Amino acid sequence: MNLLLLLLCFISYSGSSTKAVSGIKGGNFTLSCGSEDREIVEIRLYSRSKIIRVCEKKNCSGRVFKEGSCDVFIKDLIYSDAGKYFLHVYYTNDQTEVKRQIREYHLHIHDEISVKKGEDLKLDVLLINADKVERNSSEGWTEVWTRGHGVNSDRLTVSDETLIINEFTDTDTGTYRVLDYEGETLITVSVTDWKGNLIDTDEDKTDDTEHRNHWMLPVGLTVFLLLVILLVPGVLVILILILPAVVIYRCHLKDESTELFSPSLPDLDRVSEPSISGLRSGHDQRSFSESGDDSGG
Helix, strand or coil: CHHHHHHHCCCEEECCCEEEEEEECCCCEEECCCCCCCEEEEEEEEECCCEECCECCCCCCCCEEEECCCEEEECCCCHHHCEEEEEEEEEECCCCCCEEEEEEEEEEEEEEEEECCCCCEEECCCCCCEEEEEEEECCEEEEEEECCCEECCCCEEEECCEEEECCCCHHHCEEEEEEECCCCEEEEEEEEECCCCCCCCHHHHHHHHHHHHHHHHHHHHHHHHHHHHHHCHHHHHHHHHHHHHHHHHHHHHHHHHHHHHCCCCCCHHHCCHHHHHHHHHHHHHHHHHHHHHHHHC
């Protein structure tokens, strides 16, 4: 400890430069120190208004951690994280002198919000370092709130650090940005109208039902066939082998039944005339013989 204090007495200053960086609300971001190849003695992080504690252990409960040799990792970004940061990195290349490098960052937070018509839109963007809020419209950027003057519409109200747009309408959609006293952008929020996919008209429901009925049957059949092929691969082969045999067997039974129940009849056209006459003569002879026998008796 005494050695560290002694070394800090011989600190030399290394200049700083501002770097614009951006992150997404709810996301994570890393402030890179750019001094990984040096022997780091200490790091300190400042904002315009306070000293920020940087946790150097993995099991810390905060949102700001040391990552690597001197990078600073910020998790779960919120609106109030936007603004200026000053990262002081104390390092040494030998054992006699400690140098300080200051890196300056301007963190810009992005966000997207969807709002239902008629609801109140609440933007917690009136930070301590916010100077004005502007909205991008067809006429360009127009002010909706300015520190010291308040809001420019009766539909807007302010509660603590929250800008409230009452009874949201289509005309309230667009991009809102928060500027600091230097004109730097702190926060950008894209606001859209939530079309209310949860609220369907009867016509929409009918169209959706017809659409579902149109594709559910072919999809169901396709899934069934795939399951049959995958789970019972032998079924397809059996069907291919058995179906032709069944068809042939049924055709064969049909032919046999036709022969049994439809016997052939003699063709009367082919019976010759003499044959018919002979039949008649034989009949006459039998009749005469029977009559002779009767008379003799």
